[in-house]
Amino acid sequence: xxxxxxxxxxxLVSASLSLSAQPTNWLEAYREPAKRLIEASQASDFAWxxxxxxxxxxxxxxxxxxxxxxxxxxxxxxMKKDGLENVRKERVLVPKWVRGRESLHLLDPVPQxxxxxxxxxxxxxxxxxxxxxxxxxxxxxxLEAKAAQVKGRIVLFNVPFTTYGETVxxxxxxxxxxxxxxxxxxxxxxxxxxxxxxPHTGSTTYAPDAPKIPAAAIPAEDxxxxxxxxxxxxxxxxxxxxxxxxxxxVESFNVVGELRGRELPNELVVMGGHFDSWDVGVGATxxxxxxIVTWEAVRLMKVLGLRPRRTVRVVLWTNEExxxxxxxxxxxxxxxxxxxxxxxxxxxxxxxxxAGFGFSGPDSxxxxxxxxxxxxATLGANKIEAAGGGADIGPSVQAGNIPSMSHLVxxxxxxxxxxxxxxxxxxxxxxxxxxxxxxxxxxxxxxxLPWRLGSEK
Amino acid sequence: xxxxxxxxxxxLVSASLSLSAQPTNWLEAYREPAKRLIEASQASDFAWxxxxxxxxxxxxxxxxxxxxxxxxxxxxxxMKKDGLENVRKERVLVPKWVRGRESLHLLDPVPQxxxxxxxxxxxxxxxxxxxxxxxxxxxxxxLEAKAAQVKGRIVLFNVPFTTYGETVxxxxxxxxxxxxxxxxxxxxxxxxxxxxxxPHTGSTTYAPDAPKIPAAAIPAEDxxxxxxxxxxxxxxxxxxxxxxxxxxxVESFNVVGELRGRELPNELVVMGGHFDSWDVGVGATxxxxxxIVTWEAVRLMKVLGLRPRRTVRVVLWTNEExxxxxxxxxxxxxxxxxxxxxxxxxxxxxxxxxAGFGFSGPDSxxxxxxxxxxxxATLGANKIEAAGGGADIGPSVQAGNIPSMSHLVxxxxxxxxxxxxxxxxxxxxxxxxxxxxxxxxxxxxxxxLPWRLGSEK
Numbered sequence: 020x021x022x023x024x025x026x027x028x029x030x031l032v033s034a035s036l037s038l039s040a041q042p043t044n045w046l047e048a049y050r051e052p053a054k055r056l057i058e059a060s061q062a063s064d065f066a067w068x069x070x071x072x073x074x075x076x077x078x079x080x081x082x083x084x085x086x087x088x089x090x091x092x093x094x095x096x097x098m099k100k101d102g103l104e105n106v107r108k109e110r111v112l113v114p115k116w117v118r119g120r121e122s123l124h125l126l127d128p129v130p131q132x133x134x135x136x137x138x139x140x141x142x143x144x145x146x147x148x149x150x151x152x153x154x155x156x157x158x159x160x161x162l163e164a165k166a167a168q169v170k171g172r173i174v175l176f177n178v179p180f181t182t183y184g185e186t187v188x189x190x191x192x193x194x195x196x197x198x199x200x201x202x203x204x205x206x207x208x209x210x211x212x213x214x215x216x217x218p219h220t221g222s223t224t225y226a227p228d229a230p231k232i233p234a235a236a237i238p239a240e241d242x243x244x245x246x247x248x249x250x251x252x253x254x255x256x257x258x259x260x261x262x263x264x265x266x267x268x269v270e271s272f273n274v275v276g277e278l279r280g281r282e283l284p285n286e287l288v289v290m291g292g293h294f295d296s297w298d299v300g301v302g303a304t305x306x307x308x309x310x311i312v313t314w315e316a317v318r319l320m321k322v323l324g325l326r327p328r329r330t331v332r333v334v335l336w337t338n339e340e341x342x343x344x345x346x347x348x349x350x351x352x353x354x355x356x357x358x359x360x361x362x363x364x365x366x367x368x369x370x371x372x373x374a375g376f377g378f379s380g381p382d383s384x385x386x387x388x389x390x391x392x393x394x395x396a397t398l399g400a401n402k403i404e405a406a407g408g409g410a411d412i413g414p415s416v417q418a419g420n421i422p423s424m425s426h427l428v429x430x431x432x433x434x435x436x437x438x439x440x441x442x443x444x445x446x447x448x449x450x451x452x453x454x455x456x457x458x459x460x461x462x463x464x465x466x467x468l469p470w471r472l473g474s475e476k
Numbered sequence: 477x478x479x480x481x482x483x484x485x486x487x488l489v490s491a492s493l494s495l496s497a498q499p500t501n502w503l504e505a506y507r508e509p510a511k512r513l514i515e516a517s518q519a520s521d522f523a524w525x526x527x528x529x530x531x532x533x534x535x536x537x538x539x540x541x542x543x544x545x546x547x548x549x550x551x552x553x554x555m556k557k558d559g560l561e562n563v564r565k566e567r568v569l570v571p572k573w574v575r576g577r578e579s580l581h582l583l584d585p586v587p588q589x590x591x592x593x594x595x596x597x598x599x600x601x602x603x604x605x606x607x608x609x610x611x612x613x614x615x616x617x618x619l620e621a622k623a624a625q626v627k628g629r630i631v632l633f634n635v636p637f638t639t640y641g642e643t644v645x646x647x648x649x650x651x652x653x654x655x656x657x658x659x660x661x662x663x664x665x666x667x668x669x670x671x672x673x674x675p676h677t678g679s680t681t682y683a684p685d686a687p688k689i690p691a692a693a694i695p696a697e698d699x700x701x702x703x704x705x706x707x708x709x710x711x712x713x714x715x716x717x718x719x720x721x722x723x724x725x726v727e728s729f730n731v732v733g734e735l736r737g738r739e740l741p742n743e744l745v746v747m748g749g750h751f752d753s754w755d756v757g758v759g760a761t762x763x764x765x766x767x768i769v770t771w772e773a774v775r776l777m778k779v780l781g782l783r784p785r786r787t788v789r790v791v792l793w794t795n796e797e798x799x800x801x802x803x804x805x806x807x808x809x810x811x812x813x814x815x816x817x818x819x820x821x822x823x824x825x826x827x828x829x830x831a832g833f834g835f836s837g838p839d840s841x842x843x844x845x846x847x848x849x850x851x852x853a854t855l856g857a858n859k860i861e862a863a864g865g866g867a868d869i870g871p872s873v874q875a876g877n878i879p880s881m882s883h884l885v886x887x888x889x890x891x892x893x894x895x896x897x898x899x900x901x902x903x904x905x906x907x908x909x910x911x912x913x914x915x916x917x918x919x920x921x922x923x924x925l926p927w928r929l930g931s932e933k
Contacts, residue, residue, distance in 0.1 A: 071704055074701075075585075075701050075704050075705055075708075075710075076585050076586065076705075076710065077585075077586050078582070078586045078587075078588040079588060085586065085587060086586050086587075086588065089586065125535070128532075128533050128534075129533065129534050129535045129542065129543050129546065130535075130542060130543075131535040131536060131543070134896050213901070214672045214897075215671045215672045215674045215891070215892065215895065215896075215897035216674075216757070216895070216896040216897040216899060217672045217673075217897075239901075240897070240899040240901050243901055244531075244532050244758075244899070244900075247528055247532050248532055248533075251532075253532075253533065300673070301701075434672070435672065438672065438673070439591055439672075439673040440671075440672035440673040440674075440697070442673060442697040442701070443701075444670070444696075444697050444700055
């Protein structure tokens with residue numbers, strides 16, 4: 020229907036300044052489905068119960084764990100029971116990093132076991148551990164300034180959390196930066212706001228040109244204690260012991276389910292989250308929640324008989340946390356088909372109170388999405404931010420130049436991120452229902468638009 | 477000065493209804509010292525730095541630990557440097573309970589290491605641990621109702637935190653209650669509000685007529701997960717491993733320091749906290765903070781040359797957490813002298829924003845204390861609650877029928893109580909200064925009163 024598409028595009032352009040006040044005609048068609056999706060989602064705690072089921076029964080889901088593989092099989096079976104179509108597992112070889120036993124003992128000024136979490140992908144210390152004096156550094160500049168004192172010591176980067184993007188570099192790059200100056204091991208102040216002596220794990224990345232030294236996170240409270248001790252010129256000695264190691268890669272899977280489009284089934288609106296998690300909580304917020312709300316969005320369409328023009332596909336990616344193999348494999352396995360990916364959405368920022376979406380793509384598409392978001396005002400989910408994307412959709416989005424969205428929520432995601440406290444009880448049934456509804460309305464409308472998103476002009 | 481005492485008493489009675497509006501003459505004498513004590517305390521972060529020093533350098537201070545004994549020696553030396561008088565250690569034999577290694581592993585429905593803390597005084601499990609199916613119980617009534625299902629199982633008491641007094645009974649009495657029905661071990665939902673997967677340790681008490689079974693706390697999040705699994709009829713199996721054991725009693729000490737009274741040195745106003753702590757945080761709130769603010773109250777009087785008529789004594793009791801030997805020994809060692817104890821005050825409820833004091837004693841004395849508290853209005857510390865006391869002063873207060881006070885503060889004490897998160901950074905320099913000032917003003921005035929507190933009528 021090219022005429023109608025052009026017409027709609029013109030209408031959008033002319034109406035763009037007052038779109039939320041006076042929606043153009045095309046939007047009217049989605050008002051009733053939006054109402055039904057929101058009401059159906061809010062009518063029960065189905066999504067929350069499903070989130071509790073997966074996290075209670077399968078626990079943490081690190082790549083290579085029995086929990087992840089059982090959860091994947093359960094998801095396939097359950098998607099089929101939901102009546103989704105083309106439900107399948109897409110094979111991905113994933114790394115198997117094993118934490119094993121680990122500990123950090125303060126020796127001086129007083130013997131005391133400390134709270135810690137080894138960083139994902141870290142090497143181990145050997146059974147005797149690594150013992151050394153700690154040097155506390157404020158940042159990488161401080162490392163360079165004190166480079167001569169680092170050799171033979173254990174470096175602690177005591178960097179208060181600002182934003183994840185800013186602070187995480189010490190977790191990612193810290194070990195190799197310290198190792199180049201001869202550090203024995205690296206400790207990093209946990210990347211997150213101060214909790215309750217809460218350590219945060221997460222992956223680290225060794226540079227190819229630096230020795231691989233063991234790396235672990237300690238809580239903010241301990242980092243500040245070490246800082247005070249150093250400021251008093253009190254020597255700090257610790258023993259770090261980590262069994263951490265890699266085993267051979269193992270088979271894992273991306274899980275895919277669909278509701279096939281009624282007119283343009285080959286055009287795809289793809290949404291999902293990553294089904295793997297760190298091994299220390301149960302990965303409810305990061306990212307079973309994102310998996311369940313996107314899956315639930317498709318299930319709600321199915322239950323209500325709302326089959327859009329195009330296919331909606333949910334993908335539960337594997338191995339986001341310590342390898343990104345799932346997202347890369349999806350790109351490689353669907354390379355020829357990426358041109359048919361109309362939009363990809365990832366939910367991996369938590370499932371607290373919904374706020375809206377981030378969007379990256381053509382301005383014309385942004386106007387369409389902004390108009391659809393006006394249907395989510397009652398959920399508080401009508402904000403459209405400047406950029407959207409996600410770690411798992413990233414490779415495909417880049418390869419296919421695909422419009423992409425992230426799912427935005429409130430709440431203090433980084434307080435529990437990669438910690439033992441990433442548990443289901445921090446999320447309410449209403450939050451799950453509202454997030455599923457917001458995603459359902461947005462993706463249903465995009466998949467059903469009379470024109471392909473992004474072709475407005 | 478009996479005439480003046482009677483006169484003051486009469487004045488108090490007649491003025492009691494409007495005391496805070498129109499303080500009687502005697503109170504005027506304390507207005508200037510109060511102002512000086514408050515200003516001196518607020519002028520520096522001395523008390524907070526001292527709290528950081530003891531917790532940073534000596535760490536947790538469980539009875540029998542090197543940290544406690546080093547901290548005691550430091551306190552004696554530092555009190556002497558402060559110029560306190562009659563500084564001494566009073567010997568106490570204390571139990572030495574050792575946590576050792578411990579772990580809780582979920583076996584079914586999915587293998588997963590869990591967060592836990594063994595309860596103080598618990599027996600161990602032996603090296604192979606105790607493996608069994610978990611039965612989740614709501615309370616003791618539920619235990620009795622399901623008594624037949626308890627044998628051979630591991631009991632979990634999943635009791636949400638209400639008040640400490642109400643909920644702690646499951647930690648204290650739970651193991652023996654469960655053991656009488658044949659339980660293999662007991663788990664208790666951590667006694668405190670839900671934190672960040674935060675377990676709370678604390679002592680348990682075995683009844684003499686029940687088998688001693690191992691006992692540990694698990695976070696609220698895990699207790700709720702177990703509840704949901706049981707509600708789904710999913711069997712839960714765990715292995716609990718605890719090396720916990722007692723070693724022979726060891727020598728410890730109450731630390732005593734004084735500012736001798738200028739007129740009635742044999743009459744004593746005693747204040748303090750307990751210097752021992754659990755082994756998992758650094759015992760900043762429980763109870764180094766209480767020790768430091770009471771000590772600081774006496775130090776401030778000394779620094780300002782405010783020597784009251786009676787002696788003020790600070791006591792840092794040992795072994796409050798898992799034996800109460802320090803408080804009992806103080807009573808026994810000072811039995812003949814308890815008649816000279818005018819008042820005893822304990823600070824063991826945290827050192828967050830000051831609120832006032834609890835008081836137990838004669839009504840006449842309560843009126844005097846209420847009048848003194850009016851001098852603390854600028855600190856927000858002028859509330860006098862119905863009852864006051866403390867675990868360490870309890871034995872002496874009871875034996876000597878001594879008026880007693882507790883130190884009241886705001887804040888969420890039970891969120892961090894007996895957890896790894898009991899660290900110094902949760903307390904601000906201003907809180908330490910304000911609490912020290914409030915205690916200094918209150919105890920200085922009581923120690924200096926023209927009459928003995930409680931003799932008003």
